[in-house]
Amino acid sequence: MSAWLVVLSGAMEQGLLYALVGLGVYLSFRVLDFPDLTVDGSFPLGAAVTAVLIVQGVPPAIATFAGALAGSIAGTLTALLHVKLRILNLLASILVMIALYSINLRVMGRPNLALLGEKTLFSSLTGPWDRTLVLGAIVLGIKLLLDLFFRTELGLALRATGANPTMARAQGINTGTMIILGMALSNGLVGLAGGLFAQVAGFADAGLGVGTIVFGLAAVIVGETLGNRWLRPTGSAILGSLAYQTAITAALNSRPLGLQPQDLNLITAVIVTIALVLPNLKRPS
Amino acid sequence: MTIRLENIHLTFNPGTALENVVFTGLDLTIEPGQFITVIGSNGAGKSTLLNLLSGDLRPTQGDVWLGDRNVTRLSVPDRAPLVSRVFQNPLAGSCPHLTLAENLALADRRGSRRGLKFALPRPKRQRWRERLVELGLGLENRLDDAIGLLSGGQRQAVSLLMASLASSQILLLDEHTAALDPAAATKVLALTATLVQRENLTTLMVTHSMRQALEVGDRTIMLHSGEIILDTSGEARRALTIGDLLDRFSNLRNAADFAEDGLLLD
Numbered sequence: 337m338s339a340w341l342v343v344l345s346g347a348m349e350q351g352l353l354y355a356l357v358g359l360g361v362y363l364s365f366r367v368l369d370f371p372d373l374t375v376d377g378s379f380p381l382g383a384a385v386t387a388v389l390i391v392q393g394v395p396p397a398i399a400t401f402a403g404a405l406a407g408s409i410a411g412t413l414t415a416l417l418h419v420k421l422r423i424l425n426l427l428a429s430i431l432v433m434i435a436l437y438s439i440n441l442r443v444m445g446r447p448n449l450a451l452l453g454e455k456t457l458f459s460s461l462t463g464p465w466d467r468t469l470v471l472g473a474i475v476l477g478i479k480l481l482l483d484l485f486f487r488t489e490l491g492l493a494l495r496a497t498g499a500n501p502t503m504a505r506a507q508g509i510n511t512g513t514m515i516i517l518g519m520a521l522s523n524g525l526v527g528l529a530g531g532l533f534a535q536v537a538g539f540a541d542a543g544l545g546v547g548t549i550v551f552g553l554a555a556v557i558v559g560e561t562l563g564n565r566w567l568r569p570t571g572s573a574i575l576g577s578l579a580y581q582t583a584i585t586a587a588l589n590s591r592p593l594g595l596q597p598q599d600l601n602l603i604t605a606v607i608v609t610i611a612l613v614l615p616n617l618k619r620p621s
Numbered sequence: 622m623t624i625r626l627e628n629i630h631l632t633f634n635p636g637t638a639l640e641n642v643v644f645t646g647l648d649l650t651i652e653p654g655q656f657i658t659v660i661g662s663n664g665a666g667k668s669t670l671l672n673l674l675s676g677d678l679r680p681t682q683g684d685v686w687l688g689d690r691n692v693t694r695l696s697v698p699d700r701a702p703l704v705s706r707v708f709q710n711p712l713a714g715s716c717p718h719l720t721l722a723e724n725l726a727l728a729d730r731r732g733s734r735r736g737l738k739f740a741l742p743r744p745k746r747q748r749w750r751e752r753l754v755e756l757g758l759g760l761e762n763r764l765d766d767a768i769g770l771l772s773g774g775q776r777q778a779v780s781l782l783m784a785s786l787a788s789s790q791i792l793l794l795d796e797h798t799a800a801l802d803p804a805a806a807t808k809v810l811a812l813t814a815t816l817v818q819r820e821n822l823t824t825l826m827v828t829h830s831m832r833q834a835l836e837v838g839d840r841t842i843m844l845h846s847g848e849i850i851l852d853t854s855g856e857a858r859r860a861l862t863i864g865d866l867l868d869r870f871s872n873l874r875n876a877a878d879f880a881e882d883g884l885l886l887d
Contacts, residue, residue: 489726489735492719496727499716506675506714508701508732 343589344582345468349536351581352471356529357548358555358573359475359482363522364411366556366569367486368498368515373429373549374414377436378407378523380545382530384443387451387540396457400531407527408520410436415519419512433545440542448541456535467536474532478525479570494518526552550604554580558611576611583607622688622703622790622823624651624674629683631669631847643669644680644847651840656817656824658834660866661844667827670844671793674825676700687791702732705784705822707777707797714780717769721760721779724768725749728783752782756812774805778812785816792817794826798833810837831863845873 357375364372386403390396410432417428441447458467485491496504497514504511526548534540555577556569562579563572587603588595595603629647634640643666651657661667672678673685676697685693687703708714715724726740729749746764753761756778760771768776777797784792794813798806814837817824828834834841841858843851843866851869853861 485737487740488737489730489740490737492723492726492740493730493735495719495723496716499718500713502708503714503716504727505697506701506706507727507730508698509727509735510696510698 341464343585345465347582347585348468348578349471350585351578352468352475352574353529353533353536354551354555354581355475355574355577356478356525356532357552358559358577359478359570360522360525360529361549361552362556362569362573363482363518363525365553366498367495368518368522370418370498370515370519371426371429372411372414372519372522373426374410374432374436374519374523375526375548375552376545377433377440378410378526378545379530379533379548380440380540380542381410381436381443382407382527383534383540383544384440384449384530384542385527386531387449387534388443388445390451390454390456390535391449396455396459396535400457400528400535403531403534404524404528407530408524410527411519411521411523412516414523415516419515436545437542440545444540444542447543448539451534451538451540457532458535471532471536475574479574482570483568490517547601547604550601550608551577551580554604554608554611557608561611561614580607623653623686624791624823624825625649625684625686626670626673627684627686629673629680629685631673631678631680635681642847644683647683647847647849649842649849651823651825653823654821655840656822656838657826657840657842658838659825659827659842659844660829660831660834662870664846665844666847667844668795671706671795671825671827674791675704675706675793702787703790704793705731705787705789705791706793707780707784707795709796709799711773711776711780711800714783715768715776718767720765721753721768721771722746722749722764724779725764725783725786728786731787731789733787749786752786756782772805774801774809777801777805777809781809781812781816785820788820790823792820792822792824794824796827796829799829813837831866835861835863835866843869 357379360375361372364370382403385406386399389399389402414429414432417423417431418425423431458470461467461470486495493504493509494514494517496507496509497511497518501511530544533544555573557576558580559569559572559574559576562575563569567575584600584603584607587593588597588600626647626649629644631644632640632642659667659670669678673680676692676695676699679693684691687700692700722741726745729745750761750764758775758778760775760779768779771779780797798809801809810833816822824838826838835858840854841851842849850873
């Protein structure tokens with residue numbers, strides 16, 4: 337495989353992993369209207385829990401599931417702080433994010449954990465695009481499940497909670513319960529992304545989560561610019577994540593631009609800004 | 622279902638500079654099936670009264686009864702099986718980005734458990750379509766349009782329909798025609814009367830229009846500073862004119878104040 341193809345398949349893997357984060361952020365940020373920074377902690381939490389369990393010999397599928405579960409517990413915690421203790425939503429998520437930094441170090445017992453030579457979900461795959469295909473199947477499956485869920489009575493109640501809470505309550509929807517459910521689902525997806533990341537990258541690290549929210553937002557917002565009705569918001573978020581990670585990879589690998597890996601966050605900010613402004617430019621003022 | 626408010630006291634921001642005493646010992650009983658209209662100047666406590674019944678507000682003291690249930694401590698969603706409500710703002714009663722069918726689906730399950738069943742099954746869509754035909758607005762062909770695309774009058778008519786999809790015992794109407802043009806207001810008011818009669822709902826309608834207050838329903842109360850200063854029904858109410866209501870008001874306050882309140886005399 338040529339060097340460019342290796343780079344491209346890496347970008348696709350990254351794009352699919354962060355597509356799960358994008359789906360989670362779509363759920364909290366767009367559906368529930370809950371700006372949630374918990375993801376910066378639940379992503380490395382998923383990675384840490386999954387990695388520790390794999391090292392201890394737990395079957396990778398179960399370890400991955402445990403990572404997702406840990407993420408959803410973190411999301412539940414944020415939602416409880418907001419719903420039961422009436423802490424401002426953004427602030428509640430920052431509190432849990434900070435707390436998770438300590439918890440993640442506790443879970444791993446050290447700042448990072450390598451999975452070299454361990455049996456993971458991907459260790460038996462040999463073909464160059466095998467990992468991409470498996471990740472793609474997982475992401476697609478979750479997208480379809482989410483689309484179905486949004487069309488159920490419960491899913492509709494969740495959407496109403498974010499869109500018009502007063503109306504939702506008047507229709508007998510317990511909006512607090514819906515926020516807890518939605519945040520658990522959202523961070524469960526992010527925890528799953530973290531667990532899969534650890535197995536693809538071969539390590540978990542306490543500093544892994546920095547900027548996760550921005551990657552998720554980038555997926556959602558770039559997706560809204562690129563996507564269409566047929567893809568639905570979920571498919572758009574996946575497309576957005578793939579496009580964004582490809583663009584980032586291309587920018588970092590293009591020699592004339594002279595960008596270094598440490599410029600990643602700057603590029604992210606620039607791309608998200610462009611994606612935020614583009615729809616406004618299209619619309620006649 | 623009988624609605625009973627017993628010795629209701631309510632003070633906003635007690636003990637602060639913004640303290641605002643709304644009710645001091647309000648009593649009101651509304652018989653099953655009664656349609657009561659509520660008028661009064663701004664700040665008289667009309668909306669507060671509605672919010673006490675819906676569960677948006679809790680009294681500082683006193684009890685709220687729906688039938689033989691004391692609902693004083695029940696939250697809005699917990700009262701939803703008994704109470705349906707139409708808001709003043711046509712945008713408040715629905716989710717703009719959801720389709721007409723999805724909004725109806727939400728209302729269809731008011732007060733029931735929501736599970737993982739598909740929200741828009743074909744038989745239900747058919748039933749909603751039939752109910753939309755009754756509105757006479759041509760909305761039966763727009764089930765899959767976002768409800769935000771409808772006009773204010775259309776959305777308010779749909780809100781009324783939504784209030785009647787799942788069974789309820791009492792209906793709260795908060796100046797629900799105030800934001801509509803006269804033609805739409807007339808239409809929505811006629812729909813209201815039909816609905817209330819068919820479902821035999823105990824209804825409370827807050828209105829700014831004195832004419833509406835006397836023409837619709839079978840009992841009228843006037844609130845002033847948290848007290849009921851007029852309570853009329855039957856023969857006495859039929860004999861009452863808008864002029865009489867005006868006199869009541871001017872007895873309380875001077876005419877200049879009164880004009881500011883924006884009460885509609887027509």
